Amino acid sequence: MGLDNKKGKLLGHDRDELINLADKALKREGVISVIVVLLGFLLGTLLIAFVGKNPSGMYSSIWQAITGHNTVTGRFNIRNIGDTLNYLVPFTLCGLSIAFAYRAGLFNIGAEGQYIVGMTVATVCAYYGPKVPVIHAVYCLLMATAAAAAYGGVVGYLKSKFEVSEVVATIMLNYTALYLSRMVCMALPGATTYNTSPFPKTALMKWGPLESMFNGSTINLGILVLVFGLLVYWFIMEKTILGFELKATGFNKNASLASGIPTRRSTILSMAISGAFAGAAGAVVAIGSFTYGRIVSGMDNYGFNGIAVALIGNCKTIGILLAGYLFGVLKQAQQFMQTRGVPREVTFIIQGVIVVFIALRSAAEIMRARISKMKVGDSKAKSGAPASVKAE
C-alpha cells in the first residue's frame, strides 16, 4: 500500500507538470496560431516532396519574398520587399474587416463582395472624380470606403431587422457584387473584355520617391491607408465606448441588451465598419496596384483569405498585421516558386489548410476539457470530495 502510494506520487508529479504545461500552452491563443501555421507549412512541404519536387524551392522563394535576396543567383533586389509589402495591404485590411465583425459576434463572409464594391467604386471615381492631385485619390478612397460600408451595413440591417443570417446574406451578395461590378465597368471608357482605358494620373496612389526607393516596385501610398486602418481598428476596439459595446454584443447579446446597449445599432454599425475596411482594401488594389480599370471575371480571394488572416491573428491588431504579412509573403513567393519548378498552387493549399486547421482552436478546448477532467480526477482521488468541472 505504502509502496503503491509513493510510486503513484512520483508518476503523478511528472504527469501533473506535463498536464499543467499542456494546459498553459493551449490557453495561449498565439501558441495555437503558430501551431496551425506550422502544420500548414508541414503539409505543404510533404505535398511538394510527395509529387517529387524539391521543397527547398518553396522556402528559398519565401526567403526571397521576405529579404529580397535570391539564393539561386545570389542577387539582391529591394523591389521584392516592396512588392511583398504591397500585397500585405489588402490581406491585412480584409483581415481587419473580418475581425471587426467577428468581435461583434458576426461572421462577415462578404468581405470579398465589399472588396469588389470598393474596387468598382474607386475605378468609377478614378474616371469621373475631380482631377486634382492628392484630392482625386483621396476622393476615390473615401467613396469606395463609403459604398462598401453601405454594402456591409445592409447585411447588418437585414440581420437586426429580419433575422436574416449574415452568413447566407453575404454569400448571396458576393456574387451579386461581382456581376454588378462587371456591368458597371463594361460601361466605362475604353472597356474591352478584361480592362478599361488607363486612369488619369491624379487618381493613382503611386508616389515616385517611394517607388524609386524600392527600385520600381508596385508599392504605393496604400501602405498609409493600412497604417491608418490599423490605428482606427485598435482605437475603436480598445479605447472607445463603441468598441466596448460591440465586443459586449458579440460576447453576450441578451445580457448587453438587458444592460442598455443598443445591440441592433451595434450589429448594423459593426457590419458597416467591417465593410469599410474591405472597401478600402478594394480601393487600394484598384488605384494603387493597377493603373487601369479591371473587368473582373472571378474573385481575387483577398476577402476570403481575410478570414484566415483575422483568425490566425486572433482578431488582435498586431496579430492581424503579422498574419497579413504571412499571406503577403506567400503571394509574392508564388512567382518565384514557379520558376523553381514548384507549383505555385501549393501556397493556396497551405492557406486553405490553415483555415481548416483553425478548427484546432475548438479541438484545443476539447483537449483542455479533457485535461481539466484528468486534474479533477486527481483531486477527487486525493480529497475524496466531488469537484465541479469547469467547462472552459
Add this chain to the structure above:
Amino acid sequence: MGIINSIPLVLMLTAPILITAIGGMICERSGVVNIALEGLMAIGALGAAAAHVLMESPLGHGLSILISILIAMIASMAFSALHGVCAINLNSDQTISGVGINLLADGVTIFVAQILFSADRTKEFMFGMHAGTGNIYPSAWISIIVLLLVWYVLYELPYGLHLRACGEHPESAESAGINVRKIRWSAVLISGALAGLAGACCVLTQSTQFTNNLINGKGYIALAAVAFGRWKPLGVFLASLLFGLAQTFALIAVNIGALSSIPSEVFNIIPYAVTLIALICFSGKNYAPAASGKPFTVSGS
C-alpha cells in the same frame, strides 16, 4: 423561337445545381451547414475530367465516363470527410471549415492539374456525355433519380426520420437512442458524393476540360437553392429549375430579340437576389432546420 429548343440546355444547366442542392439539403437537414459545396463541386469536376482524359482511349468511352463519375464522387466524399471531422468531431465553426475547404479546393484542383498535365487546366477529352433522346443529357435523368430517391429516403424510411430529428432537436434524438454524430457523418458524406457527381456532370456536359472558372459560383447557387427551396425536396427542385433557367437566359439572351439589350449579368444575379429577397420575406417563419450549424456535444462525456 429559342424557348422550346432550349429545354435541353435548361436541363443541362439545372442538373448539377439540383444534384448539389439536394446534397446540401440533406446535410443541413441533419444539422450541418455545408458552405463547402462550391469547392466540393470543383474537386468532383477536376476528378472526372482528369480521369476521363486519361482513360478515354484505353477503356472506351462509356466505361471511362462511368469510372470518372465514380472517381469524382469518391474524391469529393474524401474532401467532405474533412468537413465532417471539423464540424462533427471537433465542434469547430462549420462556416470556417467550409470556407477553408473552398480555398483548399482552389489550390488542390489546379495543383493536381499541374502535376498531371503541367498546365493550370486539364487536357481536353474527346467526348463528354452523349445526349440521348430529345437532345437531353443523361445528367438530367440522374438528377431526377437522385431527387426521387432522396425524397423517398427522407420521408419514407426510418433513416430519413432520424436524420431530420438530428437537424431539428439533436438532444431529443440522442435520448431516443439515435446516434447523432453517425447520422450527421453519413449526411456530410452523402452531400460530398452528390457534389462530386454534380461536378462530374457539369464538366462532362458543359465543357471539354476542367478550368478554374468552370464551377464559378454554381455551388453557391446550389446553396441559394436550398434556402430558397425552404429545405424541402420539391422546393429545392423548383428553385434549382428557376436558377437553371436564369443561367440559360444568361447564355442565350443575346439571341432573343426582346432580351438582347439586357446584359447577361442581370440573369447571373437573379439566383442570389431572389434568394436574398425570399429570406427577407420568410423572416420570422423558421423554415430552416432548428439545429442547423450548431455543433452537437454529447453531454456528460
